[in-house]
Amino acid sequence: MASVERSEEQKKKVVVIGGGVGGSFLAYNIQHCADVVLIDQKEYFEVPWANLRSMVDPSFAARSVINHIDYLTKVKVIVSSAVNITENEVLTADGQTFAYDYLVVATGHEESVPKTRKERLSWYQSEFEKISSANSVLIVGGGPTGVELASEIAYDFPNKKVKLVHRGPRLLEYISTRASQKAIEWLTSKKVEVILDQSINLKSMQDGAIQTSDGETIHADCHFICTGKPMGSSWLRSTVLKDRMDICGRLMVDENLRVRGFKKVFAIGDITDINELKVGYLVQKHAIMTAKNLKMLMMGRNEIFIIFRNNEKRTLTILHLLSPSLSFSSSFSAYSSEKSKEDSLKGFHNGFK
Numbered sequence: 001m002a003s004v005e006r007s008e009e010q011k012k013k014v015v016v017i018g019g020g021v022g023g024s025f026l027a028y029n030i031q032h033c034a035d036v037v038l039i040d041q042k043e044y045f046e047v048p049w050a051n052l053r054s055m056v057d058p059s060f061a062a063r064s065v066i067n068h069i070d071y072l073t074k075v076k077v078i079v080s081s082a083v084n085i086t087e088n089e090v091l092t093a094d095g096q097t098f099a100y101d102y103l104v105v106a107t108g109h110e111e112s113v114p115k116t117r118k119e120r121l122s123w124y125q126s127e128f129e130k131i132s133s134a135n136s137v138l139i140v141g142g143g144p145t146g147v148e149l150a151s152e153i154a155y156d157f158p159n160k161k162v163k164l165v166h167r168g169p170r171l172l173e174y175i176s177t178r179a180s181q182k183a184i185e186w187l188t189s190k191k192v193e194v195i196l197d198q199s200i201n202l203k204s205m206q207d208g209a210i211q212t213s214d215g216e217t218i219h220a221d222c223h224f225i226c227t228g229k230p231m232g233s234s235w236l237r238s239t240v241l242k243d244r245m246d247i248c249g250r251l252m253v254d255e256n257l258r259v260r261g262f263k264k265v266f267a268i269g270d271i272t273d274i275n276e277l278k279v280g281y282l283v284q285k286h287a288i289m290t291a292k293n294l295k296m297l298m299m300g301r302n303e304i305f306i307i308f309r310n311n312e313k314r315t316l317t318i319l320h321l322l323s324p325s326l327s328f329s330s331s332f333s334a335y336s337s338e339k340s341k342e343d344s345l346k347g348f349h350n351g352f353k
């Protein structure tokens with residue numbers, strides 16, 4: 001694609017809301033050809049698939065939590081929450097207003113995390129200490145996060161009693177039964193006790209004892225809730241985009257990832273209503289395609305757009321690249337644990353070079 005590097009006065013204003021996988025990649029890709037503002041609730045980008053490894057090995061967090069200003073050298077980074085969007089401006093919780101020519105919403109899933117990198121690293125250290133000092137650990141939720149956390153703990157701390165409780169009939173329910181089977185076999189081989197078809201009433205927790213829906217009492221020194229997170233879109237309900245959300249709170253987008261009915265507003269990542277797995281490597285695709293489309297728009301090519309097509313198979317090939325439990329999926333058999341974690345992290349850093 002032709003270069004669209006422009007002089008400061010010619011540059012269009014692009015506001016990106018959300019500094020996760022999608023927003024950070026996009027801002028990075030357009031920072032030289034637009035006047036970019038990134039609004040994020042926190043001052044850093046974090047590789048999400050390093051999260052759970054960082055809980056058992058905090059040294060991992062030091063490399064996977066990166067301040068935005070360290071790689072977004074040309075971007076104005078605003079550490080605040082976006083609270084409103086009008087036809088041409090974004091308003092933040094700290095009272096600032098940012099005009100835009102183009103807007104990209106990338107607020108993914110809602111999660112309350114510390115604002116500064118320093119606080120985030122201390123959080124990982126304290127989670128690590130919580131796990132290392134416990135004899136027994138309860139994990140609630142048998143989706144990718146719960147399964148991965150259980151496997152990280154079982155791998156690094158083979159002597160701890162780990163229980164994983166899941167309300168459904170099988171782990172990793174939204175992928176193949178074969179993957180569920182492999183996951184349960186791997187976890188059981190590492191002495192993780194997997195309890196299916198039961199839920200947990202967290203309010204019943206007393207002195208480390210907790211009740212399952214079947215009335216069983218589980219004793220655990222610490223517990224982790226790994227159930228689904230809501231969309232990061234509740235704040236959009238009082239903005240101009242309020243009528244462009246589906247029943248699940250996702251933004252409805254067209255084939256160019258523009259919010260339906262809005263020519264200058266794009267949405268990328270987990271917040272979109274595209275029917276696909278909500279995974280980082282697809283989000284990166286959204287970001288790269290939207291960066292190309294924005295560059296074309298900024299060159300004045302109004303109607304020539306790259307269309308988003310997802311031909312990926314619904315597998316977890318990339319999910320849990322960092323997990324030591326890689327062997328539970330045949331897709332993962334090529335990886336040796338420590339090396340693959342390092343390679344995956346390096347791969348992500350290379351994306352920002």
Ligand SMILES: Cc1cc2nc3c(=O)[nH]c(=O)nc-3n(C[C@H](O)[C@H](O)[C@H](O)COP(=O)(O)OP(=O)(O)OC[C@H]3O[C@@H](n4cnc5c(N)ncnc54)[C@H](O)[C@@H]3O)c2cc1C
Nearest residue numbers: 018019020021022048049082108269270279280281319320
């Ligand atoms: C533990 C875990 C492991 C994962 N493992 C993998 C994996 O191995 N492979 C894979 O491909 N995918 C994986 N995923 C999924 C992948 O991380 C997500 O699909 C991806 O992060 C979504 O990117 P996003 O940019 O849409 O949203 P997010 O990465 O969730 O980023 C959203 C950003 O928006 C910010 N934000 C939210 N609301 C506001 C607001 N009002 N104002 C300003 N900022 C706001 C948040 O602070 C955050 O920075 C994993 C996810 C998790 C949680």
